[in-house]
Amino acid sequence: MFDISTDAFGRFKRYTLTHSIVPLKIQFVPERGGCLLSLIMEGEEVLDGYQTPEELDFNNWGKSGVLYPFPNRLKDGHFEWQGKSYQFPTNDVTHQNALHGFGMQRPLEVMEVEVDDNNARIRMEGKYTGEHAYYPWPFTFGLTYELHAPNQMWIKLSLRNDADVAIPAGLGWHPYFQMAATAAAHTLRLPQVEMVGIDSRMIPTGKRYDYDDFLAPRVIGATILDNCFTVPTSSLEVSAHLSGTRGTLRYWQETGTGKFNFLQVFTPPYGTSVALEPMTCNVDAFNNGDGLVTLAPGATLQAKAGVVYEVE
Numbered sequence: 344m345f346d347i348s349t350d351a352f353g354r355f356k357r358y359t360l361t362h363s364i365v366p367l368k369i370q371f372v373p374e375r376g377g378c379l380l381s382l383i384m385e386g387e388e389v390l391d392g393y394q395t396p397e398e399l400d401f402n403n404w405g406k407s408g409v410l411y412p413f414p415n416r417l418k419d420g421h422f423e424w425q426g427k428s429y430q431f432p433t434n435d436v437t438h439q440n441a442l443h444g445f446g447m448q449r450p451l452e453v454m455e456v457e458v459d460d461n462n463a464r465i466r467m468e469g470k471y472t473g474e475h476a477y478y479p480w481p482f483t484f485g486l487t488y489e490l491h492a493p494n495q496m497w498i499k500l501s502l503r504n505d506a507d508v509a510i511p512a513g514l515g516w517h518p519y520f521q522m523a524a525t526a527a528a529h530t531l532r533l534p535q536v537e538m539v540g541i542d543s544r545m546i547p548t549g550k551r552y553d554y555d556d557f558l559a560p561r562v563i564g565a566t567i568l569d570n571c572f573t574v575p576t577s578s579l580e581v582s583a584h585l586s587g588t589r590g591t592l593r594y595w596q597e598t599g600t601g602k603f604n605f606l607q608v609f610t611p612p613y614g615t616s617v618a619l620e621p622m623t624c625n626v627d628a629f630n631n632g633d634g635l636v637t638l639a640p641g642a643t644l645q646a647k648a649g650v651v652y653e654v655e
Contacts, residue, residue, distance in 0.1 A: 345463035345490065347456060352380075353396025358453070360463050365493040373451040375399055377467050377486040379407040379518065384494050384652035387589045391519035391616035404611060405517045408447035409486060411502055412478055413629055414515025414622040415571065415607060417441040418546045420477075422629035424511055431477045438544040440627075443517070445475070451486060461492040473506070480506035485645075494652040501645035504638040512638040513624035514646060515607075519616040520594070523587025526610040526617050527564050533557040534581040536572035536606065539625060545569070546627050560584065563617070568608045571626050576604050583608075583619055584653075596621040596648040601636050603646045621648045 344363045349356055352372060357380065361368040366386035371379045378399060382390040392406055393399040402408070420431035420441035431441035451467035458464075466487045473481040485501035500514045523529050535558065540550035551573065556566070574581045575598065582595045583606070596603035603621035610617055623646055624634030636644050 344460050345458040345492075347458065347463070347465070352399070355396055355399065358465070360458075360465060360488070360490060362463075362490070362492050367490055367492055367494065367496075369488060369490065369496060371488065372399060373453055373467050375402075376409045376447045376449055377451045377488075378409075378447070379488070382496055382650070384496070384592075384650070385590065385654065387652070389520055389522060389589060389592055389650070389652065391521040402447055404519070404613075405443060405447055406519055408443065408517045409484070409500060410443045410515030410517060410622070411446040411484055411500070411513070412482070412511070413444045413513040414620070414624065415443065415626040416545055417629055418544070418627050422511070424629075425508070429477045440544065440546070443515070445478075446484060449484070451484070463490040464488070470505075480504070480508065480510040482506070482510070482512075489649075494654065495649060497647060497649035499645065499647045501643055502638070503643040504640055507640050509637050509639050511629050512636050512644050513622065513628055513634070514644060515620060515622040516648060517618065517620050519611070519618045520585055520592060520650075521587075521616040522585050522589045522592060524615065526614050527562075528587055529563050529617050530560050530584075530586040531557045531563050531608075531617065532560040532584040533572070533606075533608070534574055534583060536574055539571040539573065539605075541571070541626070547571070547625055547631060547633070549631070560586070563610065566610070568610045568617075570608055571622070572606045572608065573625075574598060574604060574606050576602075581606075585617055585619070591653040593651045593653050594619045594648070595651070597646050601644055601646070603648060604634055621646070
């Protein structure tokens with residue numbers, strides 16, 4: 344049976360969802376975008392999450408953050424929509440771009456909890472009223488975590504347009520997984536992908552390249568990754584595998600129209616984990632339109648991803 348509890352995490356309220364028999368557990372903080380702090384599967388901590396309230400508040404590296412109304416980078420923080428110009432703050436200091444939208448710091452409210460012997464589901468929601476001049480359209484963001492005993496976790500993101508005009512929209516998630524002591528010690532297998540060509544500011548050039556370096560399982564070693572890939576959309580989902588001394592995770596993301604058709608893979612400089620980041624659109628999609636959804640009034644953009652701990 345799943346149980347849910349809460350406790351203080353500094354000035355935040357932390358939720359814990361635990362199975363009473365199998366070693367499956369998550370911890371998260373709705374007040375910080377529903378940020379996932381911990382994911383324990385088969386008794387192993389597989390997430391590189393924030394360990395203290397101070398780390399969560401500082402939000403360095405955006406660990407497990409939800410990304411909306413766009414994921415990844417927006418060149419110069421600037422875009423045009425329906426004949427008007429908009430300017431996001433530039434928070435990517437190195438490249439002078441806007442990074443990841445504004446969802447990580449926005450509070451969510453727990454709206455629904457369902458638990459039974461083998462499954463648990465918790466749904467959160469947050470209203471955005473259009474208060475920022477650089478994105479003046481109201482919407483409702485939704486985040487759902489699902490646990491399925493003994494060894495699965497799903498996440499669902501959604502964004503409903505509450506404006507009376509069509510709006511540009513994209514979604515993403517930013518988890519870092521740790522199955523070994525260092526990023527270099529992980530074995531990675533990717534699906535069939537194409538690599539998005541980028542310039543010196545990490546903005547797409549419009550070119551794509553064949554990429555098969557991790558089509559078969561391979562130790563990451565000295566490879567440095569901070570790349571966006573397109574994934575096949577001919578099936579309902581694609582999977583990547585990440586292995587180390589803690590076991591093997593099968594990471595999957597939903598694909599198809601308006602789903603997670605892009606995957607960012609990142610080995611952060613601090614060198615201990617690997618980020619597998621689903622995105623509904625390409626880097627700088629508000630400008631290049633690649634994968635960008637024009638969301639009609641009342642319409643919802645939504646997509647799912649998840650992880651499965653694979654027992655040998």
